Amino acid sequence: MTTVIEARDVSKSYGDVQAVNHVNLSVEKGALFGLLGPNGSGKTTMIKMLTGQTRPTGGTATVLGIDAEKDPVGVRGRVGIIPEQETPPSFLTAQEYLEFVAAVRKIPDIQKKADWWFEFLDFADKKNVLCKDLSRGTRQKLMFTQAFIHEPELALIDEPLINFDPIMQDLVKDYLAAYVKKGKTIFISTHILEVAEEICSGFAILHKGNLLHTGPVAELTARGEHLPSYFLSLVRKDRHV
Amino acid sequence: MFELFVAMLKEEWRVHSTMFGSLSFALFPVMIFGIAFMGAFLIPLMRTTLPAGNLTLIIHANYLMLGIMVGGFGLLGNEVMSRRFGQASFLSYSARSLPLSDRFIFTNFVIKDTVYYFFLWVFPFGFGYILASPFTGVSLARALLLLLTLTLSFLFGLCGVFFLSTVYARSRTVLWLVLLALGTGWGGFAAMTGMNPALFFPPMLLNSAFSWTNLLVSCAVLVILFAVAIVLFNPESVGSEKNYKDAFAPLMNRFSFLPHPPLAAKDTIDLYRSGSMIGQTIFSFLLPLAVIWFFLSLLGPFFPPHGLLFIFAITTGVVASTMYTWVTMFDSFGPYACLPVAVSTLITSKLTTFAVLQVIPAAFIAVVALLSGEAAYLVPAVVLGCSVSFYAVGVMAWLCGLSPNVLVYDVKVLFVYLVLVGIVLMVFTTAAFANPYYALSAVILVIPTWLLVQKAKTRWDAVDPAGF
Incomplete structure (x- = not known):
């Protein structure tokens, strides 16, 4: 198997705060890998380091064979990213934003692809509305679209379902499951444990910046355990420690 | 309360x-x-x-x-x-x-x-x-x-x-x-x-x-x-939903000669739709300069002959350099963080848009030169004003990267800015007062400006993008 994400002894501190603490992680091609953890556990910082949005204070992160610290633009050129907060530019319309993304990423024939996404995520009626005037859910749809419109071999997505209604969540879960079947890889950060158990093939649990566990979901299932209860017991135990 | x-x-x-x-x-x-x-x-x-x-x-x-x-x-x-x-x-x-x-x-x-x-x-x-x-x-x-x-x-x-x-x-x-x-x-x-x-x-x-x-x-x-x-x-009326025709694609085609057409098109749309293009031009540029011109004109008798025009050109240059804040005020790095765009690319793009906007101060200085009966010194005044503006923006980009609106309140940043810009203002004011055509020598500022911009790109690429 090919490794698409390799984090070796990665750390990040902000002053006295240790956001991520010597984490080792690897994700194989074709995986739908879930990074799980309570609020403030370091998930977003981890994704930011993997996509070159912030520099690690220790260790190295390699994504698709590229050192994320040395060539962040190279990494971002090859992957799709949904950031933690949906932040499309205020004064572009949804349609213009996708054209902008396509121009920056040099994606040809964007209109057909954009139209497919507008229909698929059911926001064609909002395509000419300024991003700043879109609801959070519609902004999330737009950010989801920009992350997948170029069909990247790896997508790193931070809480992608959080602003979606149940119908949209279901649609997106199916899309993600189908996407990895095409040989692509998804690295998803979430604290919706039921979703992670349902769609992820592998997972890692972060707590207070420390990696508590990493492995395949199937291993848990084989032991008769469920991801939510395993997660809770592990995190609670770590809190006592 | x-x-x-x-x-x-x-x-x-x-x-x-x-x-x-x-x-x-x-x-x-x-x-x-x-x-x-x-x-x-x-x-x-x-x-x-x-x-x-x-x-x-x-x-x-x-x-x-x-x-x-x-x-x-x-x-x-x-x-x-x-x-x-x-x-x-x-x-x-x-x-x-x-x-x-x-x-x-x-x-x-x-x-x-x-x-x-x-x-x-x-x-x-x-x-x-x-x-x-x-x-x-x-x-x-x-x-x-x-x-x-x-x-x-x-x-x-x-x-x-x-x-x-x-x-x-x-x-x-x-x-x-x-x-x-x-x-x-x-x-x-x-x-x-x-x-x-x-x-x-x-x-x-x-x-x-x-x-x-x-x-x-x-x-x-x-x-x-x-x-x-x-x-x-x-x-x-805050947050009302409006529909807009697609302006991005046509603008990007029009800007195909610029280094980063998509970024330039986005900046232009930001400026236009936010109201900055008109609002800022009037209230952050023309109105302050009209007031400054009025008060400077009171000092006319205390300047050497033609000195008023050149003082005004320099002042316009400094005020014009703040146009860099217009093109950065609606952007944090956030919207670009998920795209293959480096901070240095954004700085280049913002400076390109800034350069296009310099038509406004250049025209303004030219009009003032004509209206004040100093048409003979139109070219040196425009060169001086624009050179000062580009130099000051080079200093600003080096010191503040993409956040000049925020970092100006850092006392160290402001102090260095005042010193670096102040020295240049003194040198070229003295030159222009000595002989109006000496103002043309301000083109030499292109060298420090270029160096500052290169340093700005290296400096701001080497740190995590600011979240403001």
Whole structure:
């Protein structure tokens, strides 16, 4: 198997705060890998380091064979990213934003692809509305679209379902499951444990910046355990420690 | 009321102090105090060449300008209100979940801005002057009066801008009519009486002859401006949903000759749709320069022949360099963080848009040269103004990257900026005063400008992009 994400002894501190603490992680091609953890556990910082949005204070992160610290633009050129907060530019319309993304990423024939996404995520009626005037859910749809419109071999997505209604969540879960079947890889950060158990093939649990566990979901299932209860017991135990 | 006001004050302080560190930001008013204290010792020297009345007028004009600049955010209309209130979790936004009206929150916001910037800018300057007064032969009463009238000037700028911004948010046509009426009244008064209308500016009247009536008149005008602004404030239109035709693709094609067409197209759309293109050009460029031109013209007799034009060209250059803040004000790095775009690419793109905008100051200096009968020096004046503008923006990009609007309040940044720009201003003012055509030598600034921009790119690529 090919490794698409390799984090070796990665750390990040902000002053006295240790956001991520010597984490080792690897994700194989074709995986739908879930990074799980309570609020403030370091998930977003981890994704930011993997996509070159912030520099690690220790260790190295390699994504698709590229050192994320040395060539962040190279990494971002090859992957799709949904950031933690949906932040499309205020004064572009949804349609213009996708054209902008396509121009920056040099994606040809964007209109057909954009139209497919507008229909698929059911926001064609909002395509000419300024991003700043879109609801959070519609902004999330737009950010989801920009992350997948170029069909990247790896997508790193931070809480992608959080602003979606149940119908949209279901649609997106199916899309993600189908996407990895095409040989692509998804690295998803979430604290919706039921979703992670349902769609992820592998997972890692972060707590207070420390990696508590990493492995395949199937291993848990084989032991008769469920991801939510395993997660809770592990995190609670770590809190006592 | 008071709880919200205090919380907003704390919030404003924390926004600034978390960006630069409490000490660095706390030193900002100390630096203003230091400048005023030391500058006060120059007054006896300046009086030998400049009448005291003119000097007072200029200082008041500066504080009027300061008030205009502090209040200026509102002039961009609903979009800036939305940006200011809608996209960050500031109290002015989150307080809406409490049983408080929008007008009440806005009133608190305006009062908070007044008090906060008074202690940040106005009071340190006045206090420096007061402390220096025993050494400069100025009576304490006179120094206190100056502090009062400078405060009023600042408030006139602030309230005037809030008033105009709320008019603008309601109707651009009415705003134009108000400005036209003010301009006509000003010009008409000057033409009919042959007197300088600036001398009838209420704080100036108060400064030249203190009376309780004058003080009451000043306060009454301020209260009226403030009250009308609050009444006209219309929160309902914030966040309304509009549909727009696709402007991005055609613009990108039009900008295909620029280094980064998609980024240039986005910047242009930001400027146009946010109202900055027109609003900022009028209120952050043309209006301040008109005021500066007016007050500089009072100093004409004290400059060498043709000196006024070149002083004005240099001033225009410095003011024009702030256009870099127009093209960066609507962008944090956030929207680009998920795209293959480096900070250095964004800096290049913003500077390209800035370069296109330099048509405005170049045309402005040319018009001033023609109108003032100095057509022979049009080219040197334009070259000087534009060179200074590009150099100053190079310094700004190096010091502040993509966040000049924020980092300007870092005392270290401001100090380095003032030194680097100040030295250049002195050198080229002296050159232009010696011979108007020496102003052409300012093209040499292209070298430090280029070096500064290269350094800016390397410097800001090497650090994590700022979240503001």
